[in-house]
Structure formats: C-alpha cells, structure tokens
Amino acid sequence: MKRIKYAFIGSRKAHTVRAEKALGHRLPQKAVVHHPDEDSLNPNARLVICQDNAHHLLLHVRARVLRAGGNPNTDAMCGGCQMPKPITDFAPSATRSTGRSHLCHACDALKAAKRRRTQAMKINAQRRARWIKRRDEANAARRADRAARPEWYRQESRRQFANDRENITARNQAWLAEHKDVINARRREKRLQLALDQVEIWEKGIDVLAAELEAPN
Ligand SMILES: [Zn+2]
Ligand SMILES: [Zn+2]
Numbered sequence: 001m002k003r004i005k006y007a008f009i010g011s012r013k014a015h016t017v018r019a020e021k022a023l024g025h026r027l028p029q030k031a032v033v034h035h036p037d038e039d040s041l042n043p044n045a046r047l048v049i050c051q052d053n054a055h056h057l058l059l060h061v062r063a064r065v066l067r068a069g070g071n072p073n074t075d076a077m078c079g080g081c082q083m084p085k086p087i088t089d090f091a092p093s094a095t096r097s098t099g100r101s102h103l104c105h106a107c108d109a110l111k112a113a114k115r116r117r118t119q120a121m122k123i124n125a126q127r128r129a130r131w132i133k134r135r136d137e138a139n140a141a142r143r144a145d146r147a148a149r150p151e152w153y154r155q156e157s158r159r160q161f162a163n164d165r166e167n168i169t170a171r172n173q174a175w176l177a178e179h180k181d182v183i184n185a186r187r188r189e190k191r192l193q194l195a196l197d198q199v200e201i202w203e204k205g206i207d208v209l210a211a212e213l214e215a216p217n
Pocket of ligand 1 (some may be wrong): 031035060
C-alpha cells in the first residue's frame with residue numbers, strides 16, 4: 001500500500017482537527033475522514049466524515065466509477081480492463097466481499113482462455129518430455145543390441161556397406177560418362193560468358209581512363 005503524506009496541526013492530522021471542530025466533539029472510534037479531492041495535503045479540502053472504513057472505501061469505489069465516466073449506482077470497475085461496466089456484467093461470487101467477480105464477463109473469459117492455453121502448453125511439454133525419454137531409451141537399447149552382436153556379424157555388415165558404396169559410386173560414374181558432352185558444353189558456355197563479362201568490364205575501364213586523361217586539369 002502506498003504511504004500517504006498528511007498535513008499536520010501540531011501532532012494531529014489537520015483534517016482530523018478540522019472535522020472535530022466542525023462536529024463539535026471528538027471523532028467516534030471507527031470514524032474515518034475522507035477527502036473527496038483526494039489531496040491529503042490540501043489544508044482547505046472539503047471533508048466527509050464516514051462512520052467506518054467500509055463506508056469510506058465505498059466512497060472511493062464510487063468516485064473511481066464516476067471519474068472513469070460510469071454511473072456509480074449501476075456500474076462497477078473491472079479489475080481487468082479497468083473500465084466501468086454494468087454490475088450485471090460481473091459473475092456472482094460467494095467468496096468476495098462485493099458478492100461478485102472483480103472481472104467483467106469479457107475479462108473473465110479472457111483469463112479462462114489464458115489459463116487453458118497455459119495448461120495446454122504444460123501438457124504438451126510433459127508429452128514431449130515423455131517422447132524424448134522413450135526415444136532415448138530406444139536408442140540406448142539399439143546401441144546395446146549392436147554392441148552385443150558377434151564379430152562375424154559386424155564384419156559382414158561392414159562388407160555389405162562397402163559393397164553398396166562401390167555400387168553407388170559406379171552408378172554415379174556411369175551417369176557422368178553418359179552425360180559428359182552436355183555437362184562440358186554447359187561448362188564451356190559458362191566460362192565463355194564469364195570471359196565476355198570480363199572483357200566488357202575491362203573496356204569500360206579503358207573508357208574511364210581515356211576520359212580522365214582527356215579531361216582538362
Ligand atoms: Zn478517502
Ligand atoms: Zn473487464
């Protein structure tokens with residue numbers, strides 16, 4: 001809660017002294033003095049003596065609704081969107097002292113949607129963690145399985161792998177030999193284009209140089 005600074009008369013709060021002077025006697029035990037202008041340092045502020053703090057807080061609530069452009073008799077402030085909303089726009093609540101939710105229906109729905117989204121994200125994270133765990137376990141089992149294979153099995157695997165690789169290499173080489181002419185023609189074309197570009201750049205360079213030489217100093 002924020003601290004409020006007060007004007008003092010001697011050791012007593014100035015507004016208390018003023019309220020008691022107007023009342024003609026000391027303030028009742030539970031009474032609270034309210035400043036409608038909410039300026040606790042203003043020594044001449046209009047004051048309202050409230051019977052207790054509950055009534056005092058009610059005044060503040062009503063003032064807030066009024067300041068926000070609402071009607072204090074029919075509207076209440078929403079703690080979410082901070083807008084004055086009709087009291088019928090708040091769900092009833094058995095636990096809150098106001099008897100209704102502090103959020104309007106729209107803000108309530110938004111909050112519920114947010115909660116659902118967070119919950120869904122949590123469940124997804126759990127699912128993913130389970131999936132990763134299962135995958136790692138399966139990989140470890142596969143590794144253990146491989147390590148447990150006899151030496152002749154491993155040799156055979158290696159031989160097959162080498163054989164496959166030879167076959168693939170042979171196929172690639174055959175394809176390259178078949179398409180050699182086309183590939184070479186394309187390469188020649190590219191080289192020629194590069195050379196032509198180079199000549200063009202070079203000629204431009206000469207033009208620039210000639211222009212510089214001819215230019216009067
Ligand atoms: Zn007050
Ligand atoms: Zn709201």
